[in-house]
Amino acid sequence: MTVLVLSGAIGAGKSSLTGLIAKRLGTEAFYESVDDNPVLPLFYEDPNKYAFLLQIYFLNTRFHSIKRALAADNNVLDRSIYEDALFFQMNADMGRANQTEVKIYKDLLANMMEEIKGMPKKNPDLLIHIDVSYETMLKRITKRGRSYEQVTTDPSLVKYYHTLLDYYEPWYENYNYSPKIRIDGDKYDFVENEQDRVIVLDQIEAKLREMGKI
Numbered sequence: 001m002t003v004l005v006l007s008g009a010i011g012a013g014k015s016s017l018t019g020l021i022a023k024r025l026g027t028e029a030f031y032e033s034v035d036d037n038p039v040l041p042l043f044y045e046d047p048n049k050y051a052f053l054l055q056i057y058f059l060n061t062r063f064h065s066i067k068r069a070l071a072a073d074n075n076v077l078d079r080s081i082y083e084d085a086l087f088f089q090m091n092a093d094m095g096r097a098n099q100t101e102v103k104i105y106k107d108l109l110a111n112m113m114e115e116i117k118g119m120p121k122k123n124p125d126l127l128i129h130i131d132v133s134y135e136t137m138l139k140r141i142t143k144r145g146r147s148y149e150q151v152t153t154d155p156s157l158v159k160y161y162h163t164l165l166d167y168y169e170p171w172y173e174n175y176n177y178s179p180k181i182r183i184d185g186d187k188y189d190f191v192e193n194e195q196d197r198v199i200v201l202d203q204i205e206a207k208l209r210e211m212g213k214i
């Protein structure tokens with residue numbers, strides 16, 4: 001069994017690359033629930049009120065996907081559970097969660113991580129991180145067009161997105177649950193450019209080969 005997980009900021013291209021990897025390797029893709037997430041639009045409208053609820057929602061759905069993914073043979077997930085704490089910490093640091101919420105969330109996350117440790121596969125085999133600059137991130141968010149994520153709708157998101165990128169850099173450096181690989185999301189347009197797509201997928205395959213996974 002091989003488990004791959006994607007990481008990266010909002011709009012970095014995780015879902016897109018997940019689909020491409022699944023196609024190339026013939027594995028099953030698991031996606032974060034976004035369009036059917038009832039809390040996400042509420043969060044963007046009133047983050048102070050909904051940060052905690054959104055985090056619980058994501059943690060629950062993420063845990064569910066991990067359980068399903070681990071029951072499948074070879075699979076790829078479009079976001080890692082390790083990024084949940086990054087999002088929550090950032091929002092808590094922005095004053096969007098009180099001390100009680102922070103404690104409950106951290107306890108619940110630790111509890112879930114314990115459960116994962118007891119599963120046949122504790123950690124993913126490889127983390128595939130997509131690096132993007134603020135400019136690329138914004139371009140992709142605009143292209144995808146979810147209204148509540150647009151900086152034109154809510155200018156305070158400019159700061160939110162910059163802060164998110166600032167949190168991602170040390171997060172990636174400190175990530176040590178599995179081998180990891182960085183994909184340059186600014187350089188490679190793996191969605192629309194066939195040549196770039198081949199380069200990126202070859203990089204991932206080469207890493208898996210080096211690890212003896214394929």
Ligand SMILES: Nc1ncnc2c1ncn2[C@@H]1O[C@H](COP(=O)(O)OP(=O)(O)OP(=O)(O)O)[C@@H](O)[C@H]1O
Pocket residue numbers: 008009010011012013014015016017032034078140141143144185188189190191192
């Ligand atoms: N490398 C790329 N080159 C060109 N367009 C891209 C690239 N990656 C993603 N896109 C486009 O950017 C948008 C966002 O991509 P995608 O939904 O895959 O990002 P994501 O990282 O999964 O986002 P989120 O964190 O919000 O779930 C989509 O419209 C997608 O087609």
Ligand SMILES: Nc1nc(=O)c2ncn([C@H]3C[C@H](O)[C@@H](CO)O3)c2[nH]1
Pocket residue numbers: 010032034040043051054055058083084087088091149
């Ligand atoms: N606050 C918060 N916490 C999370 O754990 C989290 N995970 C994803 N997201 C947001 C980012 C995109 O808008 C959208 C799709 O990734 O959902 C999150 N937001």
